[in-house]
Amino acid sequence: MSRGADRLSVPALIGLLIGAGIMVAPLVWTLLLSLKSNAELLRDSASAFSVPYTADNYRAIFAGSLVPRWLLNSSIVALGTTAGVLVLCSLAGYGFARFEFPFRRTLFAFVVVGLAIPEQAVILPRHQLFAWLGLHNSYPGLILPGLVAPFGVLFMTQYIRAIPRELDEAAMLDGASRLKLFLTVLLPLTIPAQATLGVFTFLGAWNDYWWPLISATTSDRYTLTVGLASSQMNYAQTSGLGFLMAQAVFASVPILVVYVLFQKQIVRAMAGTAVR
Amino acid sequence: MTGDGRAAPARLTGFAFVAPFLALYVFLLIVPLVMGIAISFHRADLFGTRRWAGLDNYARLATDPVFHQSLGNTFALTLLIVPVLTAITLALALALNRPARSAAVFRGIFFSSSVLSVTIVTLIWRFVLTPDGGLAAKLLTAFGYAPLPFLSDPALTIPAIAITTIWWCLGLPMMLFLAGLQQIPHDLYEAAALDGARGWTVFRRVTLPSLRGTLVTVVMLQTAGQLQLFGQAQLLTGGGPGGASRPVVLFIYEVAFGRWELGYATAAAQVLFVLVLALTGLQYWLVARREPVR
Numbered sequence: 001m002s003r004g005a006d007r008l009s010v011p012a013l014i015g016l017l018i019g020a021g022i023m024v025a026p027l028v029w030t031l032l033l034s035l036k037s038n039a040e041l042l043r044d045s046a047s048a049f050s051v052p053y054t055a056d057n058y059r060a061i062f063a064g065s066l067v068p069r070w071l072l073n074s075s076i077v078a079l080g081t082t083a084g085v086l087v088l089c090s091l092a093g094y095g096f097a098r099f100e101f102p103f104r105r106t107l108f109a110f111v112v113v114g115l116a117i118p119e120q121a122v123i124l125p126r127h128q129l130f131a132w133l134g135l136h137n138s139y140p141g142l143i144l145p146g147l148v149a150p151f152g153v154l155f156m157t158q159y160i161r162a163i164p165r166e167l168d169e170a171a172m173l174d175g176a177s178r179l180k181l182f183l184t185v186l187l188p189l190t191i192p193a194q195a196t197l198g199v200f201t202f203l204g205a206w207n208d209y210w211w212p213l214i215s216a217t218t219s220d221r222y223t224l225t226v227g228l229a230s231s232q233m234n235y236a237q238t239s240g241l242g243f244l245m246a247q248a249v250f251a252s253v254p255i256l257v258v259y260v261l262f263q264k265q266i267v268r269a270m271a272g273t274a275v276r
Numbered sequence: 277m278t279g280d281g282r283a284a285p286a287r288l289t290g291f292a293f294v295a296p297f298l299a300l301y302v303f304l305l306i307v308p309l310v311m312g313i314a315i316s317f318h319r320a321d322l323f324g325t326r327r328w329a330g331l332d333n334y335a336r337l338a339t340d341p342v343f344h345q346s347l348g349n350t351f352a353l354t355l356l357i358v359p360v361l362t363a364i365t366l367a368l369a370l371a372l373n374r375p376a377r378s379a380a381v382f383r384g385i386f387f388s389s390s391v392l393s394v395t396i397v398t399l400i401w402r403f404v405l406t407p408d409g410g411l412a413a414k415l416l417t418a419f420g421y422a423p424l425p426f427l428s429d430p431a432l433t434i435p436a437i438a439i440t441t442i443w444w445c446l447g448l449p450m451m452l453f454l455a456g457l458q459q460i461p462h463d464l465y466e467a468a469a470l471d472g473a474r475g476w477t478v479f480r481r482v483t484l485p486s487l488r489g490t491l492v493t494v495v496m497l498q499t500a501g502q503l504q505l506f507g508q509a510q511l512l513t514g515g516g517p518g519g520a521s522r523p524v525v526l527f528i529y530e531v532a533f534g535r536w537e538l539g540y541a542t543a544a545a546q547v548l549f550v551l552v553l554a555l556t557g558l559q560y561w562l563v564a565r566r567e568p569v570r
Contacts, residue, residue: 030400088300114305124312124542129307148300
């Protein structure tokens with residue numbers, strides 16, 4: 001980061017602190033509620049600001065609730081989607097960047113058009129299509145729609161185009177097959193792009209709501225996002241505000257860990273959407 | 277097509293690499309897109325019954341007060357969220373575009389909410405906003421005011437959804453503006469300083485014009501995104517009271533999965549699709565007409 005005045009003016013700093021407070025306060029409030037017994041919260045939710053705190057709500061998550069199952073489902077769906085997107089987009093990016101074949105330009109433009117198609121335009125017919133194919137309430141049913149990532153193809157194509165051709169041409173003289181060339185020479189050079197696209201895809205798949213909401217309808221097939229929505233919908237004060245908030249905290253942890261570990265890639269992926 | 281350059285005709289090898297993606301792309305995006313257009317001209321339910329209905333669904337949308345209300349809500353939410361979000365995130369980017377460690381911490385804080393899912397965000401905000409023991413109610417009573425019924429008063433539900441959305445969505449536009457600020461050449465600022473320009477003048481004459489491309493990107497992405505707002509409304513207010521906060525996508529969801537009227541819901545989805553394309557296209561055209569965006 002460069003430029004700008006070196007020090008913040010006092011009003012700007014006060015504004016930032018207030019803003020940061022608004023960002024953090026709801027998170028702290030949620031954390032505190034999750035640490036309180038239901039009996040106390042029923043009397044007064046302000047009891048969240050004082051001791052005693054308890055981990056009972058977190059114990060309840062592991063004692064027979066479906067939340068760990070949802071966590072597993074989310075992990076499978078998000079990792080499966082990420083792996084699939086990386087494979088498909090890398091292959092397609094290589095094909096578009098390094099080969100001449102009939103209709104290459106037309107097909108590339110055809111993929112770019114996909115960027116302008118919002119999910120709303122396709123989600124209902126897709127639901128119908130998957131019903132005919134018996135794909136609802138299954139992992140493939142949850143993963144497949146996420147694999148269509150025109151942005152990923154564009155991103156990989158641009159990245160591979162920027163790699164000097166001499167690198168793969170030298171290897172081609174050895175008579176290596178194109179697939180082997182791709183796997184051994186080019187792929188290692190794209191690792192930074194794989195990381196960026198991978199984290200971006202993982203976040204999107206982990207947080208997706210609309211599609212799993214209509215595709216996974218039995219509770220053991222829910223992803224964490226949909227499961228939490230159902231807990232929220234079925235919430236009654238007696239079932240425990242603290243337990244509900246513990247679920248929210250529990251569900252935030254994996255994604256916040258991913259955020260902290262991959263902060264650099266996430267920021268790069270976000271900035272990358274500007275140049276598309 | 278084995279991907280082996282020696283065996284397969286060379287011109288098809290490249291096609292073999294793009295084929296797996298293209299197959300899924302056609303099957304999962306293009307086919308549903310075409311199906312959607314077709315279904316919208318039918319009287320169709322969720323279970324496969326289908327009868328040609330011509331423009332009936334669209335005619336019904338044109339006179340359906342519930343649909344009109346949801347369109348109005350979607351516009352209200354978009355108009356409320358996009359300008360505020362753009363202004364706040366631009367201000368944040370300007371304040372945080374510096375190498376200091378504290379700026380990095382602030383950037384981390386303002387970005388953190390965007391990695392959460394919509395269900396976690398609404399869960400958090402529901403118990404901030406609820407008048408019955410929520411954080412906002414506690415704060416209001418602490419300062420001697422009565423708690424506000426954010427989630428049940430028709431005048432407050434749309435602002436409540438907008439606040440939640442803004443809190444959730446700050447990260448991406450802030451990062452885009454920061455990336456844009458980093459690309460402004462240093463000499464521009466030096467030249468401005470030599471001319472004696474400072475503060476606001478520098479912002480208006482140098483920063484803002486240089487950020488034009490980013491600004492257009494942010495506004496277009498946010499407009500397209502907020503026109504499709506769904507989860508926050510469904511989970512925070514259920515679209516109520518009396519549909520006062522039901523956006524178009526929630527209307528589509530309810531018609532399809534509550535009333536099983538797939539044809540009617542699909543027609544509404546087509547209307548929204550055209551709206552998203554038209555409004556983002558219009559924004560691009562308005563700017564590109566004056567001078568092409570980089």
